[in-house]
Amino acid sequence: MSVAAPVRQASPAVAQTRPEPSSPGRRRSLGTWWVYVALSIGLVFLVGPFLWMVASSVKTSAELHHVPPTWIPQTFTLDNYATIFTKLSFPQYFINSVIVATVVVASNLLFCSMIGYALAKLRFRGKSAVFLIVLATIMVPQTVYLVPLFVLMSNLGFVNSYPGLILPFAAQAFGVFLMRQFIQGIPDELLEAARMDGAGEFTIFRRVVLPLLGAPLATLGILIFLGSWNNFLWPLIIATSDQMYTLPVAVATFSIGQNAVDYGLLMAGSVVLIAPVLLVFLLLQRFVQQGIATTGLKG
């Protein structure tokens, strides 16, 4: 994607957490207090709903419907969590989400780096055609292929199954770009040296290429994980029974079903849905934002 070039070159600077010493802003630090105020107000509006979600999830039903609302829970209760984990099948939904995300991440890491290596370092007929086909699909909206994909899945007997949830996301085009991009940066001399020593291509890939791909694989893994964990439309279609629901499908279905106004349960469910992702993001945010700046795509 040549369009991303200006973005890509600047990406290392994005990951930087300390202020740039040469920043001209430093010399103008006086008079910027109002920028801090504006940014802080923005932060309240962005983080506020998350805090409200957490606070509401530990309130009693009576307090949730209290007018005016209480900011801090008056009576702390974990009943909502107890209900979704014992009376509703949230353990099952959670496990489904974990299984799908794990397999999707693993297969993308392996398959995207393999084809990325072939496209970056091996010469073979049809290579540019392969790359073009992958490139051509990257902007195709999901809506376009949902219907035939469902027809295909129902003929393969994969409706309401893990293969049905996993296969459409097991080989994602943007992973190929990311991997190809990074593998191109590996000097040919390294690979030639290994070839001289008589190593086969699979050994070279496993022993030389993969160990050099730590950071890009982490970035790809996190972006794929975020996409899989938050994925909604396809699981909504392919998971036809409660047993195969992933967390987003479960929360959405409850929010428009019989529990539509039981916001205590819905907020607890939302916490369960959001918490793992926030954890991953806060621990590894450097990789995430670097990945965004590199690929221009969100997870």
Next chain:
Amino acid sequence: MSAQQALVAAGSRARPAPRRGALREALTGWAFSAPFLVIFLGFLALPILASFLLSFTNFSLGNLVDPFSARFIGLNNYAKLLHDPKFLQAALNTTIFVVFGTILNLAVGLAAAVALNRGITRFRAVFRVGYYLPVVSSIVAIAVIWRFLFNADFGVVNGVLSMVGIKGPDWLGNPTLAVGIIVALMVWRNFGNAMIIFLAGLQGIPNDLYEAARIDGANRWQEFRSITLPMLRPTMLFLTVLTTIGFLQVFEEPFVMTQGGPLNKTLPISMYVYQQGFNFFHQGYASAMAYTLFVVIAAITLIQFRLLRSET
């Protein structure tokens, strides 16, 4: 391509013929590509092509067992689209979401990026991470939270309004307000992404330009108008493409908050495709609708990339 990559690329072209046969290298290349390609072609490329064919058939629930029993009906599905008031409403709704959403998303993202880049010197990481939280969070969960916040009877927004003596409206029950809230949610969730990409673009602008402007006595607004904005044009076009494509597919926000109502005023095309394809089982018709959306997206992408290329 960086200088280093260019050197590497030049080096590989000058490389002598590989020791092992070309055939062997070709086989290895295909072997490495095969696992990805099998899944990718089977579950992505094939459905994309099949969707095109489906859109010319009367495929419906009965054809699910034997897909080839569907009848070819030419352009009937496409003709029907033009006379389907619900589709036209959905197209209008989607346009409103995309136009307002994209403009606001870029404006807010740019403002945040400029403020973070040059407006402040401390706590940058705090703001950057905080503003980015919604981007990584499940849109379903966020839409549920927002629906709760804007609940007419016990939502916190109307709760605050009632404290100052205002009786808040039924936000999601009023078509105009509901559209506004969905656009606001789309921007709230996505501008952090625009911000990160703008930040990368901003850091690519040479500092000398600002130094020179300052020597010429330019104020901050003039700097922004004459340096920052022109230098960000490629980034801006790139983001416009990304945001437009993303917002054309908006689904979760209305699905959770309004289910397309009131009066279909928040029904986007993707949700109508979903209804036709999976609630009414008119798969042929749904495919025609999806392909129409695809053609629009492809056209917008091409136009914007053409603009981009003439820029750079």
